[in-house]
Amino acid sequence: MFVLANLFPKIPLGPWVDSGIDWLTAHLSGLFDAIQKGGNAVMDTMTGALSAIPVWLFIIGITIFAILMFGKKWGVPFFTFIGLIIVENQGLWSDLMSTFTLVIISSLISVIIGVPLGIWMAKNETVNKIIQPILDFMQTMPAFVYLIPAVAFFGIGVVPGVFASVIFALPPTVRMSNLGIRQVPTDLVEAADSFGSTGKQKLFKVELPLAQGTIFSGINQTLMLALSMVVIASMIGAPGLGRGVLSAVQNADIGKGFVNGFSLVVLAIIIDRFTQKLNRTPADKSTPSKHHWKGWTALAVAVAMIGGGVVTSLTSASSQKESVKLVYVQWDSEVASSNVLAQAMRQHGYQVDLTPLDNSIMWQSIANGQADASVSAWLPNTHKAQYKKYKNDIDLLGPNLKGATTGLVVPKYMNVDSIADLKSEAGKKVTAIEPGAGVTKGAEKAIKDYGLNSQGWQVTPSSSGAMAVALGKAIKAKQDIVVTGWEPHWMFQKYDLKYLKDPKKSFGGAETINTMTRKDLKQDKPDAYKVLKKFKWTKEDMGKVMLDIQNGKSAKQAANTWIKNNQSKVDSWFK
Numbered sequence: 001m002f003v004l005a006n007l008f009p010k011i012p013l014g015p016w017v018d019s020g021i022d023w024l025t026a027h028l029s030g031l032f033d034a035i036q037k038g039g040n041a042v043m044d045t046m047t048g049a050l051s052a053i054p055v056w057l058f059i060i061g062i063t064i065f066a067i068l069m070f071g072k073k074w075g076v077p078f079f080t081f082i083g084l085i086i087v088e089n090q091g092l093w094s095d096l097m098s099t100f101t102l103v104i105i106s107s108l109i110s111v112i113i114g115v116p117l118g119i120w121m122a123k124n125e126t127v128n129k130i131i132q133p134i135l136d137f138m139q140t141m142p143a144f145v146y147l148i149p150a151v152a153f154f155g156i157g158v159v160p161g162v163f164a165s166v167i168f169a170l171p172p173t174v175r176m177s178n179l180g181i182r183q184v185p186t187d188l189v190e191a192a193d194s195f196g197s198t199g200k201q202k203l204f205k206v207e208l209p210l211a212q213g214t215i216f217s218g219i220n221q222t223l224m225l226a227l228s229m230v231v232i233a234s235m236i237g238a239p240g241l242g243r244g245v246l247s248a249v250q251n252a253d254i255g256k257g258f259v260n261g262f263s264l265v266v267l268a269i270i271i272d273r274f275t276q277k278l279n280r281t282p283a284d285k286s287t288p289s290k291h292h293w294k295g296w297t298a299l300a301v302a303v304a305m306i307g308g309g310v311v312t313s314l315t316s317a318s319s320q321k322e323s324v325k326l327v328y329v330q331w332d333s334e335v336a337s338s339n340v341l342a343q344a345m346r347q348h349g350y351q352v353d354l355t356p357l358d359n360s361i362m363w364q365s366i367a368n369g370q371a372d373a374s375v376s377a378w379l380p381n382t383h384k385a386q387y388k389k390y391k392n393d394i395d396l397l398g399p400n401l402k403g404a405t406t407g408l409v410v411p412k413y414m415n416v417d418s419i420a421d422l423k424s425e426a427g428k429k430v431t432a433i434e435p436g437a438g439v440t441k442g443a444e445k446a447i448k449d450y451g452l453n454s455q456g457w458q459v460t461p462s463s464s465g466a467m468a469v470a471l472g473k474a475i476k477a478k479q480d481i482v483v484t485g486w487e488p489h490w491m492f493q494k495y496d497l498k499y500l501k502d503p504k505k506s507f508g509g510a511e512t513i514n515t516m517t518r519k520d521l522k523q524d525k526p527d528a529y530k531v532l533k534k535f536k537w538t539k540e541d542m543g544k545v546m547l548d549i550q551n552g553k554s555a556k557q558a559a560n561t562w563i564k565n566n567q568s569k570v571d572s573w574f575k
Helices: 013-027 030-051 055-070 075-089 093-123 125-140 141-154 156-182 186-194 199-228 231-235 241-251 254-280 282-286 292-315 332-347 360-369 386-393 438-449 464-476 526-534 539-550 555-565 567-572
Strands: 324-330 351-357 373-379 394-411 429-431 458-460 484-489 498-501 513-518
Touching: 013 030, 013 141, 030 093, 030 141, 030 156, 030 292, 055 075, 055 254, 055 292, 075 093, 075 254, 093 125, 093 156, 093 199, 093 231, 093 241, 093 254, 125 156, 141 156, 141 231, 156 199, 156 231, 186 199, 199 231, 199 254, 231 241, 231 351, 241 254, 241 351, 292 394, 324 332, 324 360, 332 351, 332 394, 332 526, 332 539, 332 555, 351 360, 351 498, 360 373, 360 386, 360 394, 360 513, 373 386, 373 394, 373 526, 386 438, 394 438, 394 464, 394 526, 394 539, 429 464, 438 458, 438 484, 464 484, 513 526, 539 555, 555 567
Parallel strands: 324 351, 324 373, 429 458, 429 484
Antiparallel strands: 373 513, 394 484, 394 498, 394 513
């Protein structure tokens, strides 16, 4: 069959993009580092200032602002008050403040860039023709793609999250600013010209006031798009409610997903209603306000909130030793170990920032010094590719848990004992976890090694949570299922399972879970380094924590329970 693509060599578009990103990171690393440090300082300051305001004062203050803005329309003030109360009740207030900071900063940058750019497009047709395709590209490119250069330029954290959010959320402000200026009636522009108005006078006294409604609509959409990027940005370490949503998706936790999602809805509705109310028409502004007391009341509330934040900051002196940035992959085993270590270190006076990441980004963040350590390195097989790539840029401290295993797992009631014995069980499908996980790659290798691919077998990636849900449903219905499994994992304590024998060693032998740190951590934070090196426990220990989490406890609660029951072992890590 004739294929047009065969007439021309393949354009190396992907390698060109990779080379461009590499060139930028190599030659502009100083600029990116400065942006990252400055951005982190701004974001941390804003989040800290918002978090310092007592919760009750913040909720009352925002509710009063809503009452002043909406008057006798009590719907928005009532929703604001009840919604924020529920968020605080669910223990998500600090996450809400982090998300609010990310959205506001992203939107502010988008407005600062977008409004002038939209005006320029309206004034210059050549600029308009150049920028329009770029905006099309920005809006139609999948948002996940923006995470790749964001991590390459700025590492992990809130700054790359803002970077990706700005790219995704910028177009509406640009487009609507362009449209608003173009829709200004021609006769009014001509009248301004006839009275000898300068370009600046015409823009600020005629065009912008008349285009204000359209421009504000674009800003409102930018705010909503920035908010929609929260979950995606959490994949590269951005803090906030997005982490909870992402964790719920990966672990198939419907309740947690709903609670975090509801909190995002509360924030979205409050931001949307407030910004819409701020969009006053020129006619509204020309009507003199009869309620001067509203302005004074708003000022008094703002002063009270700022004062409350200042008092809280001054009275909350920190006695913590060192700050430690721990990263981990969202597997049940690593959630357990990372939270136990984090809670133990907090108990002994350390400030611990615990960040879930994708597996590859976890390794990259430690190699480039963006994170301090992780206790989630599965070696020698599961993370073989990552270790080979980054081994010269990390410090491997050795195993914190021995005897870990991976492989294909089935319920014991299935009449199959080896991978080589598989025929048509489970619809010739292996239910795996994340596509980039080592155990998923091991399953793909096993399918090839045993010739099962020629028989129609396939590996279906999902997530660790989705895999666990599928396994539970199949066992309840006594159906066949083949999953990628690893031990320690709570599913071996909850269900009667067995590994399929692997005579060809596609999954390798027994594994160890190792602790790794960035290269210079020993010099920078010697006390924390010693704790990380001494951290060791057993499969039984980890299994108890994982089972508690599976039975409904939060990761922190399960970690604290285990620490309480094993205090002497925990204390030995700090001697």
